[in-house]
Amino acid sequence: MPHFPIRTDLALEAREFIEEANGEMRGVIVDTYSEASDTIQVTHVQITTKNGAKAMGKPIGTYITLEADNLTEPDDGYHREVSLSIARHLQSLLPDSEKEQSILVVGLGNRDVTADALGPCVVDNLNITRHMLRQFGHAAYDCKKVHEISGIVPGVMGKTGMETAEIIRGIVSTTNPDIIVVIDALAARSTRRLTRTIQITNTGIQPGSGVGNHRDSLTEESLGVPVIAIGIPTVVDAATIVKDAISHLRQEDDEMQNILYDMNNMYVTAKDIDSTIKRLGYTLSEALNIAFSLCNESD
Amino acid sequence: MPHFPIRTDLALEAREFIEEANGEMRGVIVDTYSEASDTIQVTHVQITTKNGAKAMGKPIGTYITLEADNLTEPDDGYHREVSLSIARHLQSLLPDSEKEQSILVVGLGNRDVTADALGPCVVDNLNITRHMLRQFGHAAYDCKKVHEISGIVPGVMGKTGMETAEIIRGIVSTTNPDIIVVIDALAARSTRRLTRTIQITNTGIQPGSGVGNHRDSLTEESLGVPVIAIGIPTVVDAATIVKDAISHLRQEDDEMQNILYDMNNMYVTAKDIDSTIKRLGYTLSEALNIAFSLCNESD
Amino acid sequence: MPHFPIRTDLALEAREFIEEANGEMRGVIVDTYSEASDTIQVTHVQITTKNGAKAMGKPIGTYITLEADNLTEPDDGYHREVSLSIARHLQSLLPDSEKEQSILVVGLGNRDVTADALGPCVVDNLNITRHMLRQFGHAAYDCKKVHEISGIVPGVMGKTGMETAEIIRGIVSTTNPDIIVVIDALAARSTRRLTRTIQITNTGIQPGSGVGNHRDSLTEESLGVPVIAIGIPTVVDAATIVKDAISHLRQEDDEMQNILYDMNNMYVTAKDIDSTIKRLGYTLSEALNIAFSLCNESD
């Protein structure tokens, strides 16, 4: 099986890379269809065996990718469609979604680096309920059933001195959520995926993933509760851009090693990344607020 | 002993209030002197007995108050003097300060409310060492001895759904610091104390204190490790301002109850609070960086 | 006529104060009614003569006040009602609102002081069209008629060294807008008006008004184009709170002078001011986006 000289957090791109190199793929089930009058393309990837996991470079589990072309256009009606779609797919991965549960939402990323600020931006706009339920009970809300929602922005290791996994593990031990939902900014292989692709997976966060190259994993194995990860690619790793660009030229070069060395710890992103993060943040937080609402009319 | 109809986080003001009502004070030892060529007034209050604690409305322990008149003036030389003084007094409360230890610094408060943003502001400017020591060892630094410094901004319950004590307790359980230093914005009784008074205490954080009226305590009892709290008053509780204003008129009034009810959850602060918080944040973070440095020439 | 020992930017409160002191009021026409199924109370004040202006302490012109009790509740449906109401009343003050015009929106206030950040917050969420129209013409939009909307956050004199009037006058001279709409955080007399009252006036901004006590005026006289000002009170001047509290005790006192001196440059605001500013910012920016839309279906 080919190894991965390119970097991507998207199962979608991992699959494309495999297919280009080696058409056949066992232990990986792929289903594609469209939603919202064909404006959203859904790719449902299930990695079912160890071989499939090894080939894809990603663990066994489910990866739902939504591609929404106009995600960065300022059309509020369209964004509502996307939020509803994300909410439905998220609910399909939530265990026992009709039962009241306590859900900890983690906004990974660095608030002060625009391209990595998606997680914090989403958590900032969440409907937090845990403290209200604890103080006032269901009287605080109009619905019969209400999930207990808490949120945390753990920051990044360069600023806290601690791995986010240490912080989250500690919070899990004192507050005992039933489920964790992690929001993260991802790295894609191609600029064409940026800010128009949403990945939802029940495999949590793997080491090395995200714009921040997370050191630890945030998974059911490491935290003891199911972890659902939602990510949107906002950057392409710079070395990957260059490798991809020259790959078809089929030329090896010593000079290339120097150039790629300079690309270390650099990323490529778009100039209007601030308005993009703001818009994506609203769309995702709206999706979570819808997904977590147990009322009959959703809000 | 008189009870406390006024609200203050400052032991200094609590003592003044007691003295006004009842000159004698047992179980409370007070020492005052000046530093830095008389530009800093130090008041050292030790509450030694349960009676003293009851009278003062604060637990047994040490409270060091520094009053620095020109704290908000843009004089960098003066600020350095104040930072050195804070550092010395903080070190006097750190157990085993010559030995390498792991110290978790907690920036309490709400980043988005200027008067309550002191804690986050200080942690943002701290020299964080824990991740560097873990990855590179002492080779990362020029000193033979280096404290392992980590920092966290836990946010406020209205935004996380969790009490800061739950978050800190969890982090303590996974990272095991030897000491916790908490930075908080305080409420004073009088506007004359605002932003020119620094309180350092080894009694941690009490319920009801701080601009945010913290619900839980952050103390050695509740967290299992020594907790040193450093605070600067940035607001006066609005009801306290009014009560204080009319107290000498010695008149009771039903109408006053209505007025005081409107003051509920309101605070009084100065118009230039942003530049003040910025300046105080630098002075305090510089103080901590100096206090935590084990090198021969401090920096 | 009584003079004004209390400070308020609200014509509504100025009128109440006058009526308490001297029931009769000439040169001031007041009309009150309700909207949105009685959830919004509208007070329409027109000062028509110099005597009325002198009595009210405010210039000749129109002052529309909307009182919406639930403005800080997280009810999106209700906020839409309020935005529509603000939009309608703003349009009633815009000259030639059916004709395409260029409108400069000015967000007064200090971004870094939460209670004074309303203006910047609103401008941040505005649909800015001027650069798109200049580059692409009407092809950039789906409507036949589009106002040319520009926005500026001039900052505060303490940070720029310039009066906002100098900055705005300069921008008016180079970009020539037809109308200016200014957004500002106001000071009220009573905490009961805070964050639930919206004032819209065609008299622009007067010296001494706003949380920032603006030094210059921003009016048609000083800028050469009509200026509409929209404000929401977020603070009460601290000296005013104390004076109001003791006024009914009818006692004069030297000590009171000292207390009031300490209140100088202080203000009273609520603890949850950040979520309030965020919510009010969205409601107001939505109102402006609706008011400035010339399409058949508003958005």
Next chain:
Amino acid sequence: MPHFPIRTDLALEAREFIEEANGEMRGVIVDTYSEASDTIQVTHVQITTKNGAKAMGKPIGTYITLEADNLTEPDDGYHREVSLSIARHLQSLLPDSEKEQSILVVGLGNRDVTADALGPCVVDNLNITRHMLRQFGHAAYDCKKVHEISGIVPGVMGKTGMETAEIIRGIVSTTNPDIIVVIDALAARSTRRLTRTIQITNTGIQPGSGVGNHRDSLTEESLGVPVIAIGIPTVVDAATIVKDAISHLRQEDDEMQNILYDMNNMYVTAKDIDSTIKRLGYTLSEALNIAFSLCNESD
């Protein structure tokens, strides 16, 4: 003379590119030397003729480049050296620097895009004097001579609808500064220049330059007062990175056109860009505060 298929705002890199293609360079005088015990390399480029300007793709004028390897290391002593050096070179370009003058400092860039936030960050930390001098005269300061310093962050066209040149021209017309100093984040050709190179020039800002690709020029010609520009490269244009990477492979390709099209409006920057911008912001603002101080002991 070769044209410029690569993008760079640095005269230093423009000169390297010319030399690689065509050793000889007329109308361009270059002087190099080191400062601060060889820790800072200074390159002094003067373009003196139209031919030189055409060859370099930059207008006639002086370009001083400082290369400071350790600019992003947290060494406060070293940063002071760099600030002093920048201050000296800035003063060498200020006309009549010993005479009191009014200086408008413009922080170009988008606060909300980390890599483009250098300008705003510097202006935020400037000692602003204009309003103090106007209100209190020289009594406000300890020095006999004080420059009148004002500062503005005009924002970006996508958020204001106006070109920064329109805003600055307006402010110049009402406040009449003697000199303008503009701070901007630049685009370099190579990642090796990023965040360790400072360019100071008396030619102002050219169209197409900066991370934001400024549309208008900010020069003495367009504004009527001398304009000094100080910039630090924080990004490399993505298309330039790819072209540079493949240039030595000397292969033309249709596929390459597609790849380069995707790079449109993308940039490459480092992961730790936030702490870098913060540090560079302090170093530059300290440099300006030193350069603008007319006191005998600089601070």
